[in-house]
Amino acid sequence: MKMLEKSILLFSLLLEIVLIHGSDHVERMPYIIYMGDVPKMRPSMSSMMEIHHRLISAVIGDEEVARQSIIHSYGKSFNALAARMLPDEAKKLSEMEGVVSVFQSTRRTLHTTRSWNFLEFPTTVERKVGRESNMIIGLLDTGIWPTAPSFNDKGFGPPPSKWKGNCEKVGNFSGCNKKIIGAKYYRLESSPPIIDILSPVDRMGHGTHTSSIAAGNAITGASLYGIANGTARGGVPSARIAMYKVCWFGEGCSDIDLLAGFDDAIADGVDIVSVSIGGVTVDYFSDTIAIGAFHAMRKGILTSCSAGNGGPQAESIVNTAPWILTVAASGVDPQFRTKIRLGNGKKLSGISINTFSPKKQVYPLISGANAANTSSTSYGEPSACDTGTLDSNKVRGKVVYCIEGMGRQDESVKASGGVGALIRNDQFMDTAFSFVLPAAYITTPVADIISNYINTTKHPQAVIYKSRDVHVTAPFVGSFSSRGPDPLSMKILKPDVTAPGVDILAGYSRLTTVTGSFMDDRVVNFNIVSGTSMACPHVAATAAYVKSFHPDWSPAAIKSAIITTAKSMSSKKNMDAEFAYGSGHIQPARAVHPGLIYDANEISYIQFLCKDGYNGSMLQIILGNNAIDCSDVRVPPGYDGLNYPTMQYKVPSARHKVSAAFRRTVTNVGHKKSIYKVTVRAPKELSVMVKPDTLKFKRLHQKKSFRVLLKGSPLGKKMLRSAEIVWTDSKHSVRSPIVVYQSFF
Numbered sequence: 001m002k003m004l005e006k007s008i009l010l011f012s013l014l015l016e017i018v019l020i021h022g023s024d025h026v027e028r029m030p031y032i033i034y035m036g037d038v039p040k041m042r043p044s045m046s047s048m049m050e051i052h053h054r055l056i057s058a059v060i061g062d063e064e065v066a067r068q069s070i071i072h073s074y075g076k077s078f079n080a081l082a083a084r085m086l087p088d089e090a091k092k093l094s095e096m097e098g099v100v101s102v103f104q105s106t107r108r109t110l111h112t113t114r115s116w117n118f119l120e121f122p123t124t125v126e127r128k129v130g131r132e133s134n135m136i137i138g139l140l141d142t143g144i145w146p147t148a149p150s151f152n153d154k155g156f157g158p159p160p161s162k163w164k165g166n167c168e169k170v171g172n173f174s175g176c177n178k179k180i181i182g183a184k185y186y187r188l189e190s191s192p193p194i195i196d197i198l199s200p201v202d203r204m205g206h207g208t209h210t211s212s213i214a215a216g217n218a219i220t221g222a223s224l225y226g227i228a229n230g231t232a233r234g235g236v237p238s239a240r241i242a243m244y245k246v247c248w249f250g251e252g253c254s255d256i257d258l259l260a261g262f263d264d265a266i267a268d269g270v271d272i273v274s275v276s277i278g279g280v281t282v283d284y285f286s287d288t289i290a291i292g293a294f295h296a297m298r299k300g301i302l303t304s305c306s307a308g309n310g311g312p313q314a315e316s317i318v319n320t321a322p323w324i325l326t327v328a329a330s331g332v333d334p335q336f337r338t339k340i341r342l343g344n345g346k347k348l349s350g351i352s353i354n355t356f357s358p359k360k361q362v363y364p365l366i367s368g369a370n371a372a373n374t375s376s377t378s379y380g381e382p383s384a385c386d387t388g389t390l391d392s393n394k395v396r397g398k399v400v401y402c403i404e405g406m407g408r409q410d411e412s413v414k415a416s417g418g419v420g421a422l423i424r425n426d427q428f429m430d431t432a433f434s435f436v437l438p439a440a441y442i443t444t445p446v447a448d449i450i451s452n453y454i455n456t457t458k459h460p461q462a463v464i465y466k467s468r469d470v471h472v473t474a475p476f477v478g479s480f481s482s483r484g485p486d487p488l489s490m491k492i493l494k495p496d497v498t499a500p501g502v503d504i505l506a507g508y509s510r511l512t513t514v515t516g517s518f519m520d521d522r523v524v525n526f527n528i529v530s531g532t533s534m535a536c537p538h539v540a541a542t543a544a545y546v547k548s549f550h551p552d553w554s555p556a557a558i559k560s561a562i563i564t565t566a567k568s569m570s571s572k573k574n575m576d577a578e579f580a581y582g583s584g585h586i587q588p589a590r591a592v593h594p595g596l597i598y599d600a601n602e603i604s605y606i607q608f609l610c611k612d613g614y615n616g617s618m619l620q621i622i623l624g625n626n627a628i629d630c631s632d633v634r635v636p637p638g639y640d641g642l643n644y645p646t647m648q649y650k651v652p653s654a655r656h657k658v659s660a661a662f663r664r665t666v667t668n669v670g671h672k673k674s675i676y677k678v679t680v681r682a683p684k685e686l687s688v689m690v691k692p693d694t695l696k697f698k699r700l701h702q703k704k705s706f707r708v709l710l711k712g713s714p715l716g717k718k719m720l721r722s723a724e725i726v727w728t729d730s731k732h733s734v735r736s737p738i739v740v741y742q743s744f745f
């Protein structure tokens with residue numbers, strides 16, 4: 001089960017729908033058959049389809065059934081096919097020559113104003129406006145609301161000449177403009193009925209939000225009913241947007257559609273791909289996002305992905321392939337607080353995005369437990385205000401106190417005629433959510449005060465005020481943001497970086513409401529939403545910004561620039577340290593001038609995969625290159641065998657001494673003649689030696705190699721030890737975190 005990573009609460013409901021939906025399939029299930037690179041002779045689409053038909057016929061036996069089984073033929077950017085098959089047919093196919101992987105299509109789920117200022121990236125930052133307007137960010141998402149103020153095309157020239165995509169002006173989608181230059185939708189596998197609208201229009205708000213974070217125009221006076229009032233703007237406001245709608249309201253995002261979006265985006269000529277969608281992965285080439293991003297990388301396109309909303313559990317991170325930029329979500333300035341006053345005058349504080357101002361001084365207060373509907377047959381707890389458990393005669397006109405339950409207590413209270421909800425919830429106290437009525441999450445200590453007040457007062461009363469911004473200083477990683485270590489490779493530190501993703505104000509679709517609930521009637525131009533989904537387009541925009549200065553840089557070079565210039569974050573504030581924040585918080589303005597880069601190309605990744613145990617004949621097919629054979633491939637020296645901008649070493653056990661050697665090569669992109677010296681920061685239990693410790697460059701693009709040797713005592717009870725090396729000349733500082741860890745489980 002894979003999901004769009006949005007506001008966690010908002011989508012718990014959708015998830016349920018998806019689960020129910022997924023169970024009514026007939027015996028032949030949708031599979032994706034991945035066959036690597038497009039054949040050398042570049043067959044036409046129709047002959048490609050014929051080849052695919054023959055392939056499926058060979059395992060199904062019947063030509064007509066085979067034809068009906070095929071859902072989609074991919075072939076613009078890579079060779080793949082989606083078809084309905086029985087498990088044994090899929091197995092037979094997976095053993096055929098030329099097939100890299102066969103896997104079931106799953107459904108994935110979805111996982112801004114002040115955020116760019118917080119990143120010291122003001123509106124006045126130096127820009128290559130001409131080149132920035134040539135940048136195209138492709139988003140795989142829920143569609144886009146084209147008339148949002150963020151996408152006004154005033155002052156924009158025609159689309160860049162490299163653009164090969166198009167725009168589907170159908171069903172409730174009013175069409176593209178010079179800002180949104182492409183918009184397509186993909187719903188290849190599902191059949192009606194549909195809650196969503198069959199067009200690139202955004203029925204959910206998610207895609208409009210992520211697009212405006214990445215490349216929305218600057219809009220002053222943007223707010224959600226006055227909350228978070230300020231300027232809403234995208235990271236690269238001159239850049240263009242191409243929307244590939246692969247996620248559907250009530251359905252999630254099918255792998256088959258996701259792969260079709262990638263196939264087109266790469267061929268259409270986008271510069272950066274932004275994917276705020278997640279799911280669980282077993283290996284890179286049975287994962288549509290990793291496959292799509294790999295072929296994008298081969299064409300010079302970097303893919304930025306959300307790390308997932310599975311935090312704070314260890315190893316919850318997704319989208320971790322080394323060619324992907326994996327983004328964690330931070331909370332920055334501001335946060336939202338909701339004041340509560342009890343009838344006895346006591347003032348308390350909760351967290352929510354409450355846009356409602358009270359109409360009365362005070363309201364009667366009751367606990368869910370005291371408002372139970374005794375004849376209710378609903379599954380659930382009245383004390384948790386679960387759906388259908390409350391007695392509307394007891395709740396009407398009152399504020400209801402609830403302990404944490406199955407979610408959506410706000411809807412349940414509203415349905416029973418309540419006018420407010422105070423919900424005990426200790427889990428996400430760093431993230432504010434919207435509710436369909438005045439409401440707030442409160443911590444257990446606050447909940448106890450309220451509960452005690454109710455127990456000891458004859459006519460308890462309370463009022464919930466409209467939320468206010470409060471200012472917090474340092475960025476912190478959102479508790480929901482997925483944590484490392486990477487379950488797929490113990491050698492690569494993930495997440496890569498952190499970007500704002502908690503309570504972000506950005507453009508929204510007018511085809512949905514603030515909460516997405518049918519019980520809500522607030523339709524807005526801007527909404528406040530949280531998730532690693534919101535962090536991902538911040539980094540996609542940063543990548544486009546860097547590319548507008550350095551159009552010739554490889555995806556790995558752009559990625560390296562963003563990683564090595566990130567601001568270090570505090571392990572005191574974020575217990576999981578690098579597994580929460582990677583190399584730290586992005587600094588877009590600095591990423592343009594990294595000084596040195598850790599470059600890599602497709603061969604580097606293949607070498608890494610060979611070293612990691614991937615089958616060489618499989619890699620041959622992926623690259624369409626017969627010359628590649630893992631037994632011949634030069635196994636790159638060093639522990640990880642990849643020129644990655646960070647370093648990670650897993651000790652075999654708590655008793656093992658730390659001993660590892662890494663090899664790295666940096667390319668000079670700063671000043672022609674420059675001398676870099678290394679600084680090491682490490683705890684006393686870990687020795688970090690860098691050889692040589694000085695790198696002298698005579699010219700631009702010159703490469704220099706060095707080794708990093710780690711030696712240290714066993715980790716014992718400690719799960720993780722962090723260190724870093726920093727290369728500095730007079731102008732630049734190139735920082736690489738180093739993580740040594742042992743198994744979490």
Ligand SMILES: *[C@@H]1O[C@H](CO)[C@@H](O)[C@H](O)[C@H]1NC(C)=O
Nearest residue numbers: 171172173197203510511512
């Ligand atoms: C979509 O378009 C149809 C036909 O024009 C219209 O009836 C419908 O109300 C529209 N739906 C939304 C949600 O705007």
Ligand SMILES: *[C@@H]1O[C@H](CO)[C@@H](O)[C@H](O)[C@H]1NC(C)=O
Nearest residue numbers: 221222223225226227229230
């Ligand atoms: C937002 O701030 C601006 C400037 O400070 C102010 O003029 C405007 O009234 C505010 N808007 C809201 C809705 O509070």
Ligand SMILES: *[C@@H]1O[C@H](CO)[C@@H](O)[C@H](O)[C@H]1NC(C)=O
Nearest residue numbers: 373375376377390391392393
């Ligand atoms: C109590 O629950 C029953 C069964 O779900 C329902 O029919 C009834 O309307 C509820 N009563 C009140 C007062 O909410």
Ligand SMILES: *[C@@H]1O[C@H](CO)[C@@H](O)[C@H](O)[C@H]1NC(C)=O
Nearest residue numbers: 369447448449451452453455
């Ligand atoms: C209030 O009373 C309820 C029901 O007797 C009890 O469960 C709860 O713990 C009490 N609250 C406090 C703070 O003592």
Ligand SMILES: *[C@@H]1O[C@H](CO)[C@@H](O)[C@H](O)[C@H]1NC(C)=O
Nearest residue numbers: 094095096614615616617618
């Ligand atoms: C790689 O996979 C192919 C086809 O699945 C198989 O024939 C071959 O033996 C494998 N090679 C290795 C080294 O495992």
